Amino acid sequence: MLKATIDAETFRESIDAVAALVTECRLHVDEAGIRTCAVDTANVAMVSLELSKDAFETYEAAPEELGIDIAKMKSILGMMSKGDLLSLNLAEGSHRLELSFGSYQYSVTLLDVNTIRKDPSPPAIELPGKVDLSGSALSSAIKAADVISDKIALGIDEKAETFFMMAEGDTDHIRLELGRDQLIDIRPAEARSLFSLDYLKDMGKVMARTEKVRAEIGVDHPVRFLFDLADGNGHIQYLLAPRIEAE
Amino acid sequence: MLKATIDAETFRESIDAVAALVTECRLHVDEAGIRTCAVDTANVAMVSLELSKDAFETYEAAPEELGIDIAKMKSILGMMSKGDLLSLNLAEGSHRLELSFGSYQYSVTLLDVNTIRKDPSPPAIELPGKVDLSGSALSSAIKAADVISDKIALGIDEKAETFFMMAEGDTDHIRLELGRDQLIDIRPAEARSLFSLDYLKDMGKVMARTEKVRAEIGVDHPVRFLFDLADGNGHIQYLLAPRIEAE
Amino acid sequence: MLKATIDAETFRESIDAVAALVTECRLHVDEAGIRTCAVDTANVAMVSLELSKDAFETYEAAPEELGIDIAKMKSILGMMSKGDLLSLNLAEGSHRLELSFGSYQYSVTLLDVNTIRKDPSPPAIELPGKVDLSGSALSSAIKAADVISDKIALGIDEKAETFFMMAEGDTDHIRLELGRDQLIDIRPAEARSLFSLDYLKDMGKVMARTEKVRAEIGVDHPVRFLFDLADGNGHIQYLLAPRIEAE
Numbered sequence: 001m002l003k004a005t006i007d008a009e010t011f012r013e014s015i016d017a018v019a020a021l022v023t024e025c026r027l028h029v030d031e032a033g034i035r036t037c038a039v040d041t042a043n044v045a046m047v048s049l050e051l052s053k054d055a056f057e058t059y060e061a062a063p064e065e066l067g068i069d070i071a072k073m074k075s076i077l078g079m080m081s082k083g084d085l086l087s088l089n090l091a092e093g094s095h096r097l098e099l100s101f102g103s104y105q106y107s108v109t110l111l112d113v114n115t116i117r118k119d120p121s122p123p124a125i126e127l128p129g130k131v132d133l134s135g136s137a138l139s140s141a142i143k144a145a146d147v148i149s150d151k152i153a154l155g156i157d158e159k160a161e162t163f164f165m166m167a168e169g170d171t172d173h174i175r176l177e178l179g180r181d182q183l184i185d186i187r188p189a190e191a192r193s194l195f196s197l198d199y200l201k202d203m204g205k206v207m208a209r210t211e212k213v214r215a216e217i218g219v220d221h222p223v224r225f226l227f228d229l230a231d232g233n234g235h236i237q238y239l240l241a242p243r244i245e246a247e
Numbered sequence: 248m249l250k251a252t253i254d255a256e257t258f259r260e261s262i263d264a265v266a267a268l269v270t271e272c273r274l275h276v277d278e279a280g281i282r283t284c285a286v287d288t289a290n291v292a293m294v295s296l297e298l299s300k301d302a303f304e305t306y307e308a309a310p311e312e313l314g315i316d317i318a319k320m321k322s323i324l325g326m327m328s329k330g331d332l333l334s335l336n337l338a339e340g341s342h343r344l345e346l347s348f349g350s351y352q353y354s355v356t357l358l359d360v361n362t363i364r365k366d367p368s369p370p371a372i373e374l375p376g377k378v379d380l381s382g383s384a385l386s387s388a389i390k391a392a393d394v395i396s397d398k399i400a401l402g403i404d405e406k407a408e409t410f411f412m413m414a415e416g417d418t419d420h421i422r423l424e425l426g427r428d429q430l431i432d433i434r435p436a437e438a439r440s441l442f443s444l445d446y447l448k449d450m451g452k453v454m455a456r457t458e459k460v461r462a463e464i465g466v467d468h469p470v471r472f473l474f475d476l477a478d479g480n481g482h483i484q485y486l487l488a489p490r491i492e493a494e
Numbered sequence: 495m496l497k498a499t500i501d502a503e504t505f506r507e508s509i510d511a512v513a514a515l516v517t518e519c520r521l522h523v524d525e526a527g528i529r530t531c532a533v534d535t536a537n538v539a540m541v542s543l544e545l546s547k548d549a550f551e552t553y554e555a556a557p558e559e560l561g562i563d564i565a566k567m568k569s570i571l572g573m574m575s576k577g578d579l580l581s582l583n584l585a586e587g588s589h590r591l592e593l594s595f596g597s598y599q600y601s602v603t604l605l606d607v608n609t610i611r612k613d614p615s616p617p618a619i620e621l622p623g624k625v626d627l628s629g630s631a632l633s634s635a636i637k638a639a640d641v642i643s644d645k646i647a648l649g650i651d652e653k654a655e656t657f658f659m660m661a662e663g664d665t666d667h668i669r670l671e672l673g674r675d676q677l678i679d680i681r682p683a684e685a686r687s688l689f690s691l692d693y694l695k696d697m698g699k700v701m702a703r704t705e706k707v708r709a710e711i712g713v714d715h716p717v718r719f720l721f722d723l724a725d726g727n728g729h730i731q732y733l734l735a736p737r738i739e740a741e
Contacts (some may be wrong), residue, residue, distance in 0.1 A: 010408055041697060071568070072394075072395070072419070075394045076395075078394075079387070079390065079391045079394065096420075103423050103424055103425055103429060104391055104421065104422075104423050105421065105422045105423070105424070106395075106419065106420070106421045107419060107420035107421070107422075108418070108419045108420075109418035109419060140573070143573065144573045144598055147566075147569045147570055147572075148566070148570075148600070170598065171602070171603035172566070172601060172602045172603060173590075173601035173602075174599065174600045174601070175596065175598075175599045175601075176597050176598050176599070177597055177599070178597055182597060319641075319642070320667070322641045323641055323642075325641075326634070326637065326638045326641065343667075350670050350671055351638055351668065351669075351670050351674060352668065352669045352670070352671070353638075353666065353667070353668045354666060354667035354668070354669075355666045355667075356664070356665035356666060434504055461733070
């Protein structure tokens with residue numbers, strides 16, 4: 001059972017963050033809020049989303065697992081206007097989720113959760129290097145690398161206390177270095193790992209308008225991006241596996 | 248013979264309304280103004296346009312039938328800027344229509360009217376339910392339905408005095424209900440008919456910026472949309488045949 | 495050797511002007527500035543660019559010939575923001591050009607100049623008719639002609655002292671006439687030549703935002719477009735061969 005109202009923009013951002021990686025997911029609903037965790041089909045990237053009940057205007061729920069067609073949800077939410085209030089309604093035992101906003105009422109049949117991959121258990125990796133920066137700086141760096149390559153190295157220069165990203169094309173090379181004054185914060189540690197730009201581009205689009213993104217990196221380890229929404233009542237986490245650097 | 252000047256925007260809107268359904272038409276010119284009526288190739292939708300001489304800045308004409316390549320006209324008019332004054336000139340007995348605006352002078356050879364379908368006679372159907380609403384509300388409803396289906400039901404809930412539209416996808420459902428306070432006016436009557444979204448989308452784009460559209464509906468009958476332009480000196484009418492509702 | 499800084503916008507405009515015709519070029523660098531001259535693969539159009547050292551914020555160079563991948567350069571420069579200062583660095587004897595702006599550092603391997611066509615010698619044609627007009631007027635005229643044809647005649651009506659352009663489609667015709675009051679200046683002379691719109695469209699996009707373009711035309715002769723950038727410290731010239739007018 002779910003009976004809740006939420007700011008349209010907040011819910012849309014949440015769904016968009018998940019839609020960057022998967023087309024369907026299991027949405028867990030309980031008294032505390034909603035959450036999901038999903039891995040892309042290639043097992044390379046993971047997204048987890050948590051929206052606490054405080055992110056909602058009104059919220060009432062009993063524990064349940066909902067099979068969500070993320071792609072369809074995204075196009076329905078695309079019809080909402082800024083400032084709209086979205087009502088979510090799922091009756092006890094029902095398989096139809098009602099979404100209302102403005103004068104619209106959508107009724108969406110839920111997917112059978114058994115046809116959707118089980119939630120992965122988010123790996124508890126400790127990544128030593130931590131950088132806080134604006135989402136737009138991160139997104140620009142990803143776009144700049146994309147001009148000449150299909151992969152990008154993210155790292156920290158421990159001595160210089162800078163966050164760097166590097167990409168190599170067949171004949172070209174790009175390096176971006178951000179120091180303390182261009183970052184929100186940095187906790188230096190030896191770190192440098194290589195990632196596929198394909199995934200980063202999709203994540204970058206989602207994070208572009210986020211004020212603060214925490215990036216956690218290690219040496220040939222995954223990268224973790226963490227950011228908030230709904231005034232800190234929502235949390236999104238991306239985890240992306242590294243690529244093996246060709247020698 | 249035709250010798251007239253008209254606000255560029257007004258003429259462009261008129262041509263765009265016709266271009267939503269057909270690529271060529273017979274334009275009837277006489278002392279009272281210009282008008283056309285055309286049916287799409289599948290015989291499902293009809294558009295009729297009337298621009299009285301008062302919609303023009305200056306107007307002088309003798310009765311004539313002009314074969315217009317609507318698609319080409321649309322791209323020429325696309326070159327005009329807002330505020331431009333368009334001059335239309337067709338000499339007695341000539342087959343070349345001159346269009347001038349700004350420093351531009353286009354000369355367009357008319358199509359042979361005999362190669363263009365005769366004007367249909369607009370059917371004199373009386374449709375009992377009548378709703379006046381903003382073009383943007385109508386256009387949004389059409390877009391919202393398009394997310395989950397390829398057809399839409401339009402109707403009136405006689406008791407509730409609401410205008411509704413409903414669409415069904417394979418597993419989903421959308422319903423929009425507009426009451427008196429969201430409509431400009433409503434004359435309730437039992438009404439509910441099903442229409443193809445393909446046609447409605449094209450019409451919806453044209454009507455999106457119109458302040459007031461009159462929609463007339465019945466039970467398994469066509470829908471008629473009526474709206475004005477040029478301060479009431481121009482009238483456009485769309486008529487769309489219903490689809491048979493699958494049982 | 496090259497060590498220079500320049501306003502991002504100025505350099506981007508320069509490269510865009512060259513990119514309209516060719517994908518690679520030889521860039522000549524010396525104490526006085528940089529310049530290039532290139533002909534498109536079909537030998538129909540030529541572009542020449544000169545940026546004097548005064549167009550740069552700082553400038554230091556020894557004579558050298560650089561093989562530039564214009565297409566790649568264009569996408570890298572697309573990452574720069576308005577107001578950015580671009581640093582160009584090529585060490586003595588090196589084949590890697592370093593471009594830095596903001597926190598970004600691109601390193602681009604130069605092409606082997608021997609694989610790039612030699613610079614043409616710009617033909618010293620004297621074209622009698624000269625017209626100064628805004629780039630936006632020129633660009634609009636080109637777009638308007640493109641609606642109905644793939645070629646355009648540019649000319650001067652010597653008696654009326656007007657600059658005209660004409661295009662003929664299979665059945666249609668457009669004529670644009672600009673008099674003294676719509677031009678910046680005109681030096682009338684008998685002139686009328688026919689050109690391919692394919693080339694003019696690409697040039698038109700580049701010139702659209704230019705305040706003043708000088709167009710030089712003759713009778714069945716090439717057209718030359720000249721315009722400045724960087725407050726007169728940069729000069730661009732397009733030369734386009736005429737098409738033979740079918741009788």
